[in-house]
Amino acid sequence: MKIHKLISDSATLAELVERLAAAPFVAVDTEFMRENTYWPELCLIQIASSEEAAAIDPMAEGIDLKPLLDLLVDNDDVLKVFHAGGQDLEIIYNLTGKTPAPLFDTQIAAMALGFGEQVGYSSLVESMLGHALDKGARFTDWSRRPLDKRQIDYAIADVTHLSTIFPRMVDKLRKNGRGDWLDDEMERLADPSSFAFAPEDAWKRLKLPGRNPQLLGRLKALAAWREREARSKNLPRGRIIKDDTLGELASHPPKTQDDLGRVRGLSQGWRSNDIGGRLMEALEGAEPLSADDLPERGPKRPGLTKDAVLVSDLLKLLLKIRSRETGVASKLIARSDDLEALAAGVRDGLPILRGWRFEQFGRDALDLVEGRLAFATEDGRLKMTRTAI
Helix, strand or coil: CEEEEEECCHHHHHHHHHHHCCCCEEEEEEEEECCCCCCCEEEEEEEECCCEEEEECCCCCCCCCHHHHHHHHHCCCCEEEECCCHHHHHHHHHHHCCCCCCEEEHHHHHHCCCCCCCCCHHHHHHHHHCCCCCCCCCCCCCCCCCCCHHHHHHHHHHHHHHHHHHHHHHHHHHHCCCHHHHHHHHHHHCCHHHCCCCHHHHHHHCCCCCCCHHHHHHHHHHHHHHHHHHHHHCCCHHHHCCHHHHHHHHHCCCCCHHHHHHCCCCCHHHHCCHHHHHHHHHHHCCCCCCCCCCCCCCCCCCCCCHHHHHHHHHHHHHHHHHHHHHCCCHHHHCCHHHHHHHHCCCCCCCHHHCHHHHHHHHHHHHHHHCCCEEEEEECCEEEEEECCC
């Protein structure tokens, strides 16, 4: 494989992208910093086909990333391969308003191949390629320039290994007939709505202090205010104001800006500064949540009776057995809330009752719930038995 090291000019990058556009797939990774910012600061992009690999410096003066970004989000002929790509996708979405497609995530694929849930990249490389990764540059400040040879080699190795692992994973998925199992998961990962986050929805990510419409209305207004402040200043939310302080302000709203100086977690400066004034404006404009917007009381799906709780526990045991038998991570097969819903009597809209999940688990799960399947022991070993009803 040809390695190009660090590309820092537009012409060389455009030439690389033109060649990569003819490849069936590209492996992609990014390095970024976000400890001190709201928006992740993109510091390096690594990309590889089966024939060549390079690191690209997005911080280089005057570099035009558009050809590369167009390849990632607008070229449907090239498959984009990531490992645990959620944060990489977020960065690309922030830059383009789109997510890469078509998409393949090797961490999700590993769940269907017996590597367990959320296998780390180092473990995957060691399992599939037989050698350990150099972890010496993991804690690099990728925003500092110049980057030395070891840092660049470390970064490029991520995509060179990924470009080797990907075809092997696809071959395994084809041999065991599990390739189609991943379509829904990849589509969900690439859904742009996962990254389009409105400030007005920020309150939903907080620990909610009850269901009082007035209190939650104030919390919604304050959380949206903080989100806008954090974005405009490019600072982490907690640097603007902590979650606990936000909840305290919503529960015990100050009557005047001068009262902010007595709120735990705020300095005396909030009594007179502009940001304190904007906070008070947000509070004054808060409206009670409507009944439709109030959070649900408990789980949205039907509550479980005592017997249904026992059935749910049996379903979880069945899931554990099926996961062990098939070598597929239980998280990929079914989620706990789906099992609880099935135990509570829900039949419509459950992923485990359609497609490959039904064949691998859902049919037996339904039989267990409806009394056609039972657990038994034989010679000290747990097994499933069919019942006559």
